[in-house]
Amino acid sequence: MKNRKFLAGILAGCLALSLAACGNTPDGDGGKNDGGKGTAAGDGEKITVVLDWTPNTNHTGMYVALEKGYYKEAGLEVEIMQPPEDGASALVAAGKAEFGINAQDTIAPAFAMEQPLPVTAVAALIQHNTSGIISRKGEGIDHPGGLAGKTYATWDNPVEQAMIENVVNGDGGDYGKVNLIPNNITDEAAALEMNQTDAIWVFYGWGGISAKLRGVETDFFNFVDYNKTFDYYTPVLIANNDFLAERPEAAKAFLAATARGYEDAVKDPEEAAKILCTADPSLDKELVSESQKWLADQYMADTEQWGYIDPARWNGFYQWLWENQLISVEIPENFGFSNDYLAK
Structure with missing residues (x-):
């Protein structure tokens, strides 16, 4: 195993480079100069979501919510965009996007720092590690x-x-x-x-x-x-901490509309697959259809509330990382996530 000091130096350097890259992104551009394809709809409070990869069935609920007008009903104008080369988290942390997608394991080093990345996981897109x-x-x-x-x-x-x-x-x-x-x-x-x-x-x-x-x-x-x-959470929806503090109602409205999209994807995976393929015609329709059917049982497995993060599972994985010297700073219990913005 690499020692903690060595990892801390690497991670701090990577984070500094990522935030510097964000700072060079023109205001309002949202990273589009990196070639990301954006999808937007609605005339309301603006929300940008940065994906972790190209559109796939992990993301379907958001595209369903967009297509069916759930965001617009909530008074939101939502744009879904692909990530820049250095990923979604740095963009969200820099305030260039309100939400992004990451995973509990890959974001752990950014939380295990003296000054953690200022983002919070606010929803689990899938309930179990598949x-x-x-x-x-x-x-x-x-x-x-x-x-x-x-x-x-x-x-x-x-x-x-x-x-x-x-x-x-x-x-x-x-x-x-x-x-x-x-x-x-x-x-x-x-x-x-x-x-x-x-x-x-x-x-x-x-x-x-x-x-x-x-x-x-x-x-x-x-x-x-x-x-x-x-059985950690992968992927998760993260949000900028300043945004959560300053616009909590917008965060709750976004998550409530997103939950409706995922609930629809559970009920009718075939319809959801068609919506995703319409959003990105380059996708393999057969793969999307079969993947969607399989994931329909995973989005809300063992829970009645889409997005819920179990504190015991979240904390348990981060404690394992610390005990095995895989992070440079111990992540405090219940740090880095919140269920407070989910619909009650």
Whole structure:
């Protein structure tokens, strides 16, 4: 494991560069000069949401709310845009957007600082961590211990590798025998077909469904099945702290309208898939349709309130990061998230 001081220096430098990049974004541009496609509707209080990636089924509820006029009914003019190269969080922290999308694991270093990034997670887009390891079927990687002696494509991220080590060793395998190669993969199914790697970390609702549609027979195991601590929140909707303090009613109105969009996506995933594909015609319609059906059971799994963040799960994961020396500063209990802006 890399020591905490080393990580702190890297993270502080990355954050400074990200905020500097935000400061160079012209006011009102919202990062569009980075090539992001914006989608907006309504004539009301302006809200900008920055995605974490290109539009996909994690985001569908917002596009449904936009298409059906839920934001407009709430008195909001909402723009959904793709992120700049340095991601959504720095843009939101700099006040260039009110909301953005990140994940509890990837935003952790920005919270583990003497001056944490001034954003707060205000809603979980999906209730459980649906990620895990996908591999070619029948090669013995249907459980973590089976990774020993196999090749895994890694992002070389300390948290990622620590999680892999935890589940592999916990399942009786030897993490030291896992062959790590750089992950420059953009198409998981193709990479498995072409034997570029034996195993890849994917979110099943997209990567797993894509492989299935391509006819690639795979095995998959979910991290949560081997360590409940890894049932952290990914992805989450974050908001700028000043915005939350100064315009709480706008934040609540946005989240209430967004909840309606996700509730509709749960009830009618086929309609929701069509709305997402209309918003971005470049998407694979079959993949979106099947992914949408799969995620319909995940948006509000085990809860009656879309967006709710369980404090025990949130705190438990950050405590694990601290105990395993994966963050430079201990994140206080209940820090970095709030359920206060969700509809009661």
